[in-house]
Amino acid sequence: MDVTSLHRQMAAYDLWKHKLVSQLTRFRGWFGTHGISGMEAQYCIDEALQTLARSSFTLAVVGAYGRGKTTLVNTLLFGQYGQRILPSEPSGSIRCTTEIFCDPSQPSCVRLLPIQTRDSNQSIDRFKCIPHHWLTFNFDPRDPAQARAAMARIAKVKTVTRREADTLGYNSDLLQTCTDNPDRVEIPVWRHALINIDHPLLRKGLRIIDTPGMDALNNEPEMGLHQLARAQALFFVVDAKQGLSKTDRALWQTHLQVFADSPLCTTVALVNKADTLSQQHDAAGEIDNESGGKTHQRPQLGQQAYTLCKQIARDLRLPLGQVCPLSAKQALLGKAAQEAGHLVGSNWNHLEALLANLVQKHQQQLMQDPMLAHVVAVMKNSRNALKQRLFSCDAERERLQATLDSADQLQMITEQRGQAKRIHAQLQRQSLNLRASQRQLERMSQELDECVAGKKLQGQINALQQQIRQSHSPLARFRSLTAFFQIQAQNLDELSQRKKRADSLLETIHTRTLGFEFPIDDDLTPSLKAFDVTQHQQRLMLLKRQIDQSLPVFEGFSTGHDHVGRFIDCLIAQLQDLYSDLQHKITAWACVSLARHHHYTQLQKQLLERHMVLLISLSQTKPTLPQQLQRMRTEIADQEAALFTLDKILDEVNSLPRTALKRSAENSDAFQHPKSA
Numbered sequence: 001m002d003v004t005s006l007h008r009q010m011a012a013y014d015l016w017k018h019k020l021v022s023q024l025t026r027f028r029g030w031f032g033t034h035g036i037s038g039m040e041a042q043y044c045i046d047e048a049l050q051t052l053a054r055s056s057f058t059l060a061v062v063g064a065y066g067r068g069k070t071t072l073v074n075t076l077l078f079g080q081y082g083q084r085i086l087p088s089e090p091s092g093s094i095r096c097t098t099e100i101f102c103d104p105s106q107p108s109c110v111r112l113l114p115i116q117t118r119d120s121n122q123s124i125d126r127f128k129c130i131p132h133h134w135l136t137f138n139f140d141p142r143d144p145a146q147a148r149a150a151m152a153r154i155a156k157v158k159t160v161t162r163r164e165a166d167t168l169g170y171n172s173d174l175l176q177t178c179t180d181n182p183d184r185v186e187i188p189v190w191r192h193a194l195i196n197i198d199h200p201l202l203r204k205g206l207r208i209i210d211t212p213g214m215d216a217l218n219n220e221p222e223m224g225l226h227q228l229a230r231a232q233a234l235f236f237v238v239d240a241k242q243g244l245s246k247t248d249r250a251l252w253q254t255h256l257q258v259f260a261d262s263p264l265c266t267t268v269a270l271v272n273k274a275d276t277l278s279q280q281h282d283a284a285g286e287i288d289n290e291s292g293g294k295t296h297q298r299p300q301l302g303q304q305a306y307t308l309c310k311q312i313a314r315d316l317r318l319p320l321g322q323v324c325p326l327s328a329k330q331a332l333l334g335k336a337a338q339e340a341g342h343l344v345g346s347n348w349n350h351l352e353a354l355l356a357n358l359v360q361k362h363q364q365q366l367m368q369d370p371m372l373a374h375v376v377a378v379m380k381n382s383r384n385a386l387k388q389r390l391f392s393c394d395a396e397r398e399r400l401q402a403t404l405d406s407a408d409q410l411q412m413i414t415e416q417r418g419q420a421k422r423i424h425a426q427l428q429r430q431s432l433n434l435r436a437s438q439r440q441l442e443r444m445s446q447e448l449d450e451c452v453a454g455k456k457l458q459g460q461i462n463a464l465q466q467q468i469r470q471s472h473s474p475l476a477r478f479r480s481l482t483a484f485f486q487i488q489a490q491n492l493d494e495l496s497q498r499k500k501r502a503d504s505l506l507e508t509i510h511t512r513t514l515g516f517e518f519p520i521d522d523d524l525t526p527s528l529k530a531f532d533v534t535q536h537q538q539r540l541m542l543l544k545r546q547i548d549q550s551l552p553v554f555e556g557f558s559t560g561h562d563h564v565g566r567f568i569d570c571l572i573a574q575l576q577d578l579y580s581d582l583q584h585k586i587t588a589w590a591c592v593s594l595a596r597h598h599h600y601t602q603l604q605k606q607l608l609e610r611h612m613v614l615l616i617s618l619s620q621t622k623p624t625l626p627q628q629l630q631r632m633r634t635e636i637a638d639q640e641a642a643l644f645t646l647d648k649i650l651d652e653v654n655s656l657p658r659t660a661l662k663r664s665a666e667n668s669d670a671f672q673h674p675k676s677a
Helices: 005-033 039-054 069-081 115-119 144-155 162-167 214-219 221-230 246-260 303-316 328-337 340-346 348-367 370-402 409-451 454-470 474-514 533-554 562-592 595-620 622-667
Strands: 057-063 097-101 109-114 135-138 157-161 184-188 190-196 206-210 233-239 266-272 323-325
Touching: 005 039, 005 348, 005 370, 005 622, 039 370, 039 562, 039 595, 057 069, 057 221, 057 246, 057 348, 069 144, 069 206, 069 233, 069 266, 069 328, 109 115, 109 144, 115 190, 135 144, 144 190, 157 162, 162 184, 214 246, 221 246, 221 533, 221 562, 233 246, 246 266, 246 303, 246 533, 266 303, 266 348, 303 323, 323 348, 328 340, 328 348, 340 348, 370 409, 370 562, 370 595, 370 622, 409 474, 409 562, 409 595, 454 474, 454 562, 474 533, 474 562, 533 562, 595 622
Parallel strands: 057 206, 057 233, 097 190, 233 266, 266 323
Antiparallel strands: 097 206, 109 135, 109 190, 157 184
């Protein structure tokens, strides 16, 4: 059985990104090498490179205490060590949210944010920009003992008085009470942990968020509102022996169901410890999936586990393909001992295949990014402009060569200069039309920006904060939040309507003003998709639903409690990020919608002006006409070299999606359930 599909998919994803970055960087250098300026094209390239630099695949692992979440992460990342590296024993497991990633520019280390930082309303993301607040413990990733000792610190706890716990934003009634002093409770030593470690999967772009349990979501609102919301996949881990317990259902309904309903994240329920249900294995063989698709080999787990999966799928309203039985412990033992039997019986290979398919899905979405499409269009149009200019120059050279020893050569040069002037005048008119059209788009972008202006949002935030301060009950606070979100929804609805008018304007500019003047690749789709209001409306709805589901949690806190203030501050930060993202996309839309036209015109003018200088030189230096013709041949050769280089870049870029998809298809081995016996 294939247990390397995830590694191959991550490698393919990383290779695709690196090759694309390499080709975009080559294209940016191509302008300087051949003396061609192109501000609009450079903007598109820079935006595309930033999109690729920011892209990663984030997996969040969530579940109640004792479900085996950290054992799952240990198996995924540290199976080769032959022992648990992240603390996951009942006597000591991670007690704060932990992000695991690879930053090659920094040494392997554990960075820990003290719990006292909860006194501040600063978000965790803001603290990430303030290094002196963190304690750093370096370790050698090749030394299991060092790595284990560094990560063991994440499990540390301490006791404080109930008053101190309340001051830090906890509800002391929900915390573990000290057996020898009922006035003292147990809290984590750390608020957040960052683990930077060199690992093949992490190096290729995987990021993992491991959570300690339901307390993390209840006590750290940023965890639900922001950390989980930016994950591409979420694993909800339950215990097969308990099924969906009351705690599991509360966690799902309060914090996680909203992600299952969101198109921005794929939620998978993992039924861990499935090997404990039955030791009877079904005979391996080919079976049909429920949709009547192709057959897959039956995983080596008992039928009882799959019956439970079907029940959980119904209860959580998840597709059966997103509920997977698993034994993370058996998989860890199998990896540590390199024992294939344990891996087969644990169903780990199917989990990795499922995760590989989610990475593939993320890669396909990234391939469709509008900014990447803009850059490819600029490449194609640059190639077309070079070809057109090259053919014209070559034809002129042949005509001049034919008149080299005749009396008509001066007249021929004069005619060519006249033709060049007419083309230049036409390009100048096109440039003026473009500027007028660009001004229309800029005015429209200002109208779009009015809907999500920072001052407008800040005024609405100030009004909300005033209402919260005057509220005397949880119900009043959440009514204020509901009204606030209705206003935000109206803002985005208005933006959506204006975006439709902006798209109509863009279509009009393309079809009526520019359509007959620019023989270029003029697909409007990337411009129309430069920013998707619907996606941001979904993000807003995700925040609103998280607040609705969190109402029971916050009813236990007083209005002035730090936890309420932290929740509101986190909410505001998420909205500001959403609006800032929209503002950036609106600006980009105005800049790139006509970028290919600007670049085509500018490139044609530059090439033509060089040629006009050469024609003037030819007309003024008749005695050296053969030498001047050689200069024209040199110019043509330079254009051919530029075209050849650009062809290679474009061919490589065009081949990348097909190569990536082919490799992804080879890796596709998604988990499928057998039919009921």
